[in-house]
Amino acid sequence: MKRIAVLLAATALTACTADEKPAKPPEAPSHSRMLVLDTHLDTPTHFDRQGWSFADRHTLADDLVQLDIPRMKDGNLDGGFFVIYTDQGPLTAKGYADALVHARGRSDLIDRTLGAQTAQIGPARTAADARALNKAGKLVAFKSIENSYPIGEDLSLLEEFYRKGVRLAGPVHSKNNQFADSATDTPRWNGLSPLGRQWVAEMNRLGIVIDASHSSDATFDQLLALSKYPILLSHSSLRSAHDHPRNLDEGRLRKLAARGGAMCISTVFLSDMNMSPVRAALFGKLERIGTLTPAEQADLNREWRALDAKERMWAADFEAYMKMVLRAIEVGGVDHICFGADWDGGGGLPGIEDITALPKVTERLKAAGYSDADIEKMWSGNILRVLAAQGKG
Numbered sequence: 001m002k003r004i005a006v007l008l009a010a011t012a013l014t015a016c017t018a019d020e021k022p023a024k025p026p027e028a029p030s031h032s033r034m035l036v037l038d039t040h041l042d043t044p045t046h047f048d049r050q051g052w053s054f055a056d057r058h059t060l061a062d063d064l065v066q067l068d069i070p071r072m073k074d075g076n077l078d079g080g081f082f083v084i085y086t087d088q089g090p091l092t093a094k095g096y097a098d099a100l101v102h103a104r105g106r107s108d109l110i111d112r113t114l115g116a117q118t119a120q121i122g123p124a125r126t127a128a129d130a131r132a133l134n135k136a137g138k139l140v141a142f143k144s145i146e147n148s149y150p151i152g153e154d155l156s157l158l159e160e161f162y163r164k165g166v167r168l169a170g171p172v173h174s175k176n177n178q179f180a181d182s183a184t185d186t187p188r189w190n191g192l193s194p195l196g197r198q199w200v201a202e203m204n205r206l207g208i209v210i211d212a213s214h215s216s217d218a219t220f221d222q223l224l225a226l227s228k229y230p231i232l233l234s235h236s237s238l239r240s241a242h243d244h245p246r247n248l249d250e251g252r253l254r255k256l257a258a259r260g261g262a263m264c265i266s267t268v269f270l271s272d273m274n275m276s277p278v279r280a281a282l283f284g285k286l287e288r289i290g291t292l293t294p295a296e297q298a299d300l301n302r303e304w305r306a307l308d309a310k311e312r313m314w315a316a317d318f319e320a321y322m323k324m325v326l327r328a329i330e331v332g333g334v335d336h337i338c339f340g341a342d343w344d345g346g347g348g349l350p351g352i353e354d355i356t357a358l359p360k361v362t363e364r365l366k367a368a369g370y371s372d373a374d375i376e377k378m379w380s381g382n383i384l385r386v387l388a389a390q391g392k393g
Contacts, residue, residue, distance in 0.1 A: 031076055031362035034372070035134050035380040038080035038355075039168065039264040039338060040144070040213070040235035042345030043067045044106060045085070047113040048290035049297060055117050064286065064301050066343045066354040069120055072139055075355040078380070079121070079130070079140025081168050081234065082110050083345070084161075086150045087287070088175040096152030103150035107143065107164050114141045125165055127384035144211065144234065147173035153195060155202045162206045167387060168234060169203065170211035171196055172219065181216040183245040191218035192226075200226045207390040212236075213266075213340075216245070220252060230260035230386045235340035235347070237269045238331075241324035242316075244269045250331045257336035260389065262382040264340030265325050267347040270316035278307055318351025322364050334374040338382045 046052060046065050057070035067077070084106045089095040114121050121139035124130045130140045143165045149172075151157045161169070171179040176188045179196035189196065200223060203210050210231040212220045223231055233256070239247035246269045248256075253263055275283075285292070285300050292300065329337050341347045343355060351357065365375045 031359040034076070034362070034376045035131070036076050036078045036358060037130070037140065037338075037380040037383055038077060038343065039211075039232060039340035039383060040146070040266070040342055040345065041067060041080050041082050042085060042146075042343065044082050044110050044113070045287070045344055046289060047109050050290075050292070051294040052297070054113055055120070060353055061305075062298075062301065064289075064304055064344075066348055069117060069139065071354060071356050075358040077355045077358055078134055079124070079142070080340075081142040081144040082114070083144050083146045084110070084166070085146040085173075085345075088147065088149055088173055088177060091178050093152075096150065099150035100152065100157070103145070103161075107161065107166070110141075110143060111164075123165055125167060127388040130380070130384060142167055144168035144170075146170055146211075146214075146234075147177070148179055148199065149173070149177045151179075151199075153178060155195075155198055158199075158202050158206060158208065162208055166208060168209045168211050168232065170213055170234070171199055171215065171223075173214050180219040182219075183214055183216045185216075187216060187218065189219075191216065191222040197222075197226060204228045204391070209387055209390055214246070217249075217252070220248070224252075224255060224259055224261070229390045230262070231256070232261060232338070232383070232386055233263045233340075235266040235268070235342045235345070236263055237266050238324050238328050240327065241320070242270050242272075244272070253328065253332045253336075257332045260336075260386070262336045262338045262386055263328065263332060264338040264383070265328055267316075267321055267341045267349050267352060268314070268345075270320050270324060270349070271314050273346075274311055274313050274315070276311065279311075279313060282307065312350075313346075314349055317349050318357070318360065321349055321352055322361070325361070325365075326368055329370075329378070334370065334377055335382060337378045339379060 055069050058065050058068050084103050086099045086103050089099055121141050122133045124133060124140045124142050133140045145166055148169055172182045174182055174184050176182050176185045178193060179199050180192050181187045181189050204227060210223055210227050211234045212223050212231055213233045213236045233248060237247045239249040248263060256263060282304050289297060362375055
C-alpha cells in the first residue's frame with residue numbers, strides 16, 4: 001500500500017511542468033475527527049475517592065488515574081465501556097451475595113458519577129446512541145461487567161444488569177468461577193461449566209456482547225462456538241508478542257475474525273508482570289483507594305512513582321506495543337481489531353502512559369499505510385458493528 005502511494009506521488013510530480021507545483025492532496029481526517037472508543041476503562045475504581053472528581057484534570061505526576069474528562073478530550077478518547085469489576089471470591093451463597101452487593105453498588109456509582117456531568121458525557125446502550133452522542137459533541141459511556149461472578153447461580157440477574165445499561169460482559173476473571181475456567185488458573189471445567197453454557201444462551205437472548213478476555217483457551221473456543229453472535233476480547237494482547245496464557249494466539253485470532261468478532265488490543269502482558277511484594281501491597285491499596293483519605297491517596301501515588309523509578313512493572317514500551325498492534329492487524333485484518341488498553345487496570349507503558357498518547361497510535365497506523373477509514377474502524381467501527389449485530393430471542 002505504501003509503495004503504491006509513493007509511485008502515484010512520483011507520477012504526479014513527473015506530470016507537472018517545471019514551473020508548476022503538484023496539487024496538494026486534501027487532508028485526511030485527523031485523529032481528532034475520528035470516533036475513538038476503548039472497550040475496557042477501569043476508571044470507576046476511582047469514582048468514589050474522597051476529594052477527587054472525574055471532571056477535573058489530573059496528571060501522572062500527582063495522581064495514579066490515567067483517564068479523566070479533560071484528558072479524554074486531549075487524547076480524543078470519545079468514550080468507551082466503564083467497567084463493573086468484582087474481585088473473585090468464594091463460590092458460596094455468601095460469596096455470591098456479597099459480590100452482588102458490590103456489583104450493584106459499582107453500577108450505581110458509575111451512573112451517579114457520569115450523571116453529574118451530563119453536559120459532557122452521556123449513557124449509551126446502542127451503536128446508534130454512541131454515534132448520536134458523538135454528533136452532539138458529548139462523550140460516550142457504555143457499561144460492562146468484568147467477571148460475572150456476582151451473578152451467582154441466578155442467570156435472571158443478567159437481565160437486571162442489562163436494564164442498568166450493561167452491554168458487554170465476560171464470564172470470568174483471574175480465577176475459575178461457577179461459569180468458566182480462567183486463563184490464569186488450573187482448569188476445572190475444561191472450558192465452560194454447564195451453567196456457563198446457559199450463561200452464553202442468556203447473554204445472546206438479552207443482546208449483551210460476550211467478552212472473552214481472561215478466558216482460558218478452552219473457554220474461548222467454546223464461547224466462540226456457542227455464541228450465535230460475534231464476540232469481543234475487550235482487553236487482550238497477542239501471544240506471539242509474549243507467550244502468556246492471558247494472551248490470544250494467532251490461530252484463535254483468525255478464528256475470531258472468521259466468526260465476525262474483534263480483539264481489542266491491550267497494553268498488558270507484553271512481558272511478564274513484575275509483581276514484587278511491594279507492588280502487590282500497593283495494588284491492594286489501589287483496589288480500596290475509595291476508602292483512603294486525600295493525604296493517604298497522595299502517599300500511595302508517591303510510593304507508586306518511587307517504585308516505578310526503581311523497577312518497572314512491565315518490560316515493554318510504546319514501540320513493543322505498536323509492533324504487536326501491527327502484527328495483530330496483519331493476522332486479524334482491519335475489520336477485526338479494536339482497542340482496550342486496560343486504562344486504570346494495570347495498563348499503560350512508557351510512551352503510552354495515559355490516554356493523551358492515543359493520537360500517537362493513529363499516527364503510527366497512518367505511517368504504516370492504513371487509511372483513515374480503516375483506522376476509524378479499529379478505533380470504533382468494529383466495536384459498534386459487533387454491538388449492533390447482537391440479536392434478541
